[in-house]
Amino acid sequence: MPIQITGAMMLQGVVSGLLAGGLYAMVALGLSLIFGVMRVINIAHGALLMLGAYTTYWLFALYGMNPFLSLLISFPLLFGVGVLLQRWFVHRVVNAPELSSLLLTFGISIFIPNLAMLAWTADYRSVEFLTGSFLLGPIAFSKPRLVTFLFALGIAGLAFLFLLKTKLGKAIRATSQHREVAQVCGINVRRIDLIAFGLGAGLAGAGGSLVSVMFSVFPEMGQIYVFKSFLVIVLGGAGNYPGAFFGGLLLGLVEGLASLLLTAQLSEVIAYILLVLVLLVRPTGLLRGRA
Amino acid sequence: MGPCWKVRVRELLALLTALAVVLIGQAGTVGAQAGKPILIGASISMTGTYAKLGNYTRDGYLLCAKEVNDQGGLLGRKIEFVIYDDRSDPPTAIKLYEKLITEDKVELVMGPYSSPITNAASTVSEKHRKIMVASLAATTSIWERGYKYLFMTISPAEVYMEGLIELAAERGLKTVAIINEDTLFSKAAAKGAADLARKKGMRVVLHEAYPKGTTDFSALLIKMKALNPDVIVAGSYFDDAVATTRQMKELDVNPKMFGVTVGGDVPDFGKQLGKTAEYVYGSTQWADNIPYPGAKEFVQNYKKMFNREFSYHAPAAYGACQVFAEAIRRANSLDPDKIREQLLRLKMTTAFGDYQVDARGFQIAHKMVLLQWQEGKRVTVWPPQLSDGKSIYPTPPWNQRR
Numbered sequence: 280m281p282i283q284i285t286g287a288m289m290l291q292g293v294v295s296g297l298l299a300g301g302l303y304a305m306v307a308l309g310l311s312l313i314f315g316v317m318r319v320i321n322i323a324h325g326a327l328l329m330l331g332a333y334t335t336y337w338l339f340a341l342y343g344m345n346p347f348l349s350l351l352i353s354f355p356l357l358f359g360v361g362v363l364l365q366r367w368f369v370h371r372v373v374n375a376p377e378l379s380s381l382l383l384t385f386g387i388s389i390f391i392p393n394l395a396m397l398a399w400t401a402d403y404r405s406v407e408f409l410t411g412s413f414l415l416g417p418i419a420f421s422k423p424r425l426v427t428f429l430f431a432l433g434i435a436g437l438a439f440l441f442l443l444k445t446k447l448g449k450a451i452r453a454t455s456q457h458r459e460v461a462q463v464c465g466i467n468v469r470r471i472d473l474i475a476f477g478l479g480a481g482l483a484g485a486g487g488s489l490v491s492v493m494f495s496v497f498p499e500m501g502q503i504y505v506f507k508s509f510l511v512i513v514l515g516g517a518g519n520y521p522g523a524f525f526g527g528l529l530l531g532l533v534e535g536l537a538s539l540l541l542t543a544q545l546s547e548v549i550a551y552i553l554l555v556l557v558l559l560v561r562p563t564g565l566l567r568g569r570a
Numbered sequence: 571m572g573p574c575w576k577v578r579v580r581e582l583l584a585l586l587t588a589l590a591v592v593l594i595g596q597a598g599t600v601g602a603q604a605g606k607p608i609l610i611g612a613s614i615s616m617t618g619t620y621a622k623l624g625n626y627t628r629d630g631y632l633l634c635a636k637e638v639n640d641q642g643g644l645l646g647r648k649i650e651f652v653i654y655d656d657r658s659d660p661p662t663a664i665k666l667y668e669k670l671i672t673e674d675k676v677e678l679v680m681g682p683y684s685s686p687i688t689n690a691a692s693t694v695s696e697k698h699r700k701i702m703v704a705s706l707a708a709t710t711s712i713w714e715r716g717y718k719y720l721f722m723t724i725s726p727a728e729v730y731m732e733g734l735i736e737l738a739a740e741r742g743l744k745t746v747a748i749i750n751e752d753t754l755f756s757k758a759a760a761k762g763a764a765d766l767a768r769k770k771g772m773r774v775v776l777h778e779a780y781p782k783g784t785t786d787f788s789a790l791l792i793k794m795k796a797l798n799p800d801v802i803v804a805g806s807y808f809d810d811a812v813a814t815t816r817q818m819k820e821l822d823v824n825p826k827m828f829g830v831t832v833g834g835d836v837p838d839f840g841k842q843l844g845k846t847a848e849y850v851y852g853s854t855q856w857a858d859n860i861p862y863p864g865a866k867e868f869v870q871n872y873k874k875m876f877n878r879e880f881s882y883h884a885p886a887a888y889g890a891c892q893v894f895a896e897a898i899r900r901a902n903s904l905d906p907d908k909i910r911e912q913l914l915r916l917k918m919t920t921a922f923g924d925y926q927v928d929a930r931g932f933q934i935a936h937k938m939v940l941l942q943w944q945e946g947k948r949v950t951v952w953p954p955q956l957s958d959g960k961s962i963y964p965t966p967p968w969n970q971r972r
Contacts, residue, residue, distance in 0.1 A: 296788075299786055393617075401625065404842070405812070407843070412819075412820045536789075538789035542780075543780035
């Protein structure tokens with residue numbers, strides 16, 4: 280049954296895709312940050328996202344807190360969780376072969392959701408805060424997604440400013456460019472590791488808070504975001520921070536348009552074909568160079 | 571750090587090996603001793619996509635076991651369920667049934683939750699000549715493989731949306747759009763709905779599948795919005811049903827009727843969506859106001875044992891287990907061929923409704939009902955003889971709701 284795709288539908292697809300992409304970008308930025316600094320592939324990123332989502336959910340369910348306000352709690356909380364994870368576990372594998380960090384974070388990514396399941400059950404929960412949409416002519420801007428998108432952009436923007444302008448941010452970038460040289464220049468790389476993992480976890484947590492406004496919250500919700508984040512950082516170039524950002528928007532757009540023009544089943548196929556193509560043609564990512 | 575680390579790993583390995591030896595030793599002794607309870611193995615989706623519904627299934631089994639034991643057990647022995655979590659993953663279920671049968675040496679098995687997992691798991695039970703009463707598999711094709719020991723207890727997927735299509739046709743609606751998860755059951759339910767709609771002279775303007783785990787339905791909904799069908803049918807499980815409904819509001823999609831196959835009958839559907847759930851139709855295998863014998867008692871006992879609301883999955887599992895128990899009593903043996911003979915012959919009404927199968931083990935007696943969310947409650951609206959309310963029609967557009 281072929282269906283006539285009109286301009287308005289295309290535009291709606293672009294809007295929906297970009298709105299989804301903003302969130303991918305922010306979450307992937309956290310993953311990219313951790314990889315950039317430590318060469319650690321953090322598979323537990325999705326688990327951290329889930330914890331952020333539950334933080335927002337519980338604050339909303341128990342105290343009626345505005346989910347967007349709860350970002351002020353979920354970000355620092357997950358920053359703390361990240362720092363502890365780094366201090367207790369991850370620092371042991373920073374200089375080890377990449378398989379060690381994969382195994383470690385894989386373990387954590389199984390442990391945390393199962394713990395969450397014990398504590399909170401496997402029930403799907405939702406933060407019923409913003410629903411509905413603004414209609415702009417034929418185009419619907421979903422309220423929760425629009426607000427979420429703006430927050431994701433804002434948070435990612437702040438993270439960029441921090442990386443570009445502050446001394447600490449520069450130290451993080453220096454460490455990610457060349458660990459040894461950074462160390463020789465007097466940067467305490469272990470401290471940078473802590474902060475980078477904390478920031479990465481905080482971004483995941485903030486992502487979780489934002490996801491909870493749009494989708495159901497449950498212990499295994501993080502999984503798909505890990506996959507998407509990997510895709511994003513491959514598209515953008517591993518450790519390339521602006522790349523992660525554009526990769527996120529691009530992935531959202533590709534998914535949105537592919538499922539509109541083809542079928543929803545094919546949209547993931549297209550996304551992964553894109554991944555393979557990028558790996559073949561530009562293995563360093565679509566944006567050349569590293570931040 | 572290096573060498574010290576290695577020692578610890580070695581110690582840990584030794585500890586694990588010791589633990590494994592102890593556990594295997596125990597498992598070996600269980601099957602050998604008579605007079606011990608009859609172990610019934612099952613894998614259930616306690617985590618993952620089907621967790622919510624899987625857990626109700628487990629509840630149903632546990633309640634059934636308790637009641638059977640309170641009444642003196644089966645063949646003079648108590649029954650006991652051995653349940654593992656298959657994480658909503660068919661390959662995992664295959665491994666678990668293999669383990670249940672060959673390592674844990676369970677004497678009987680019961681089905682897991684969902685069609686795709688039953689489809690996979692039944693290959694194991696059939697191979698080992700174990701009867702599998704599939705309490706929650708509704709896909710016809712599972713019974714077209716010629717399996718001997720597999721029995722169906724719920725209505726097939728194809729008729730899930732019969733009520734919705736019936737009502738739509740009565741109202742003279744012309745077009746229907748169908749989306750479904752691209753897994754076994756949802757596909758069959760969607761196809762069934764499409765066939766029924768065509769039979770009633772309606773036009774299927776869209777029929778598209780989405781991958782399991784999809785959370786973003788924008789693109790599908792944009793297409794539907796453009797087509798503006800009278801009826802939208804979602805061949806869904808739970809989380810996708812919730813997401814589709816919510817995103818329909820976000821994208822301002824306004825069909826005259828909107829129905830979901832699974833998920834709409836779960837109490838959490840209303841709890842999660844609040845007012846957004848209003849007017850949505852859901853189909854269900856069972857509702858607590860249908861006067862099946864023992865249904866009231868089931869509701870009370872369930873509340874007593876688990877202290878929460880439930881969906882039809884709990885009574886379905888409970889009913890299937892009761893049917894299985896009755897067949898075993900009549901066979902007076904755990905021999906699979908003797909039980910099979912009884913299951914083929916049995917006609918029974920449990921708290922879940924009617925049971926009767928054809929020669930394939932395919933269910934032919936059980937009835938579906940259609941419900942609609944009205945003021946936060948699930949009201950059964952079809953078929954007339956089993957209903958306690960009337961459907962509210964048409965579904966008002968989102969911008970006219972308060």
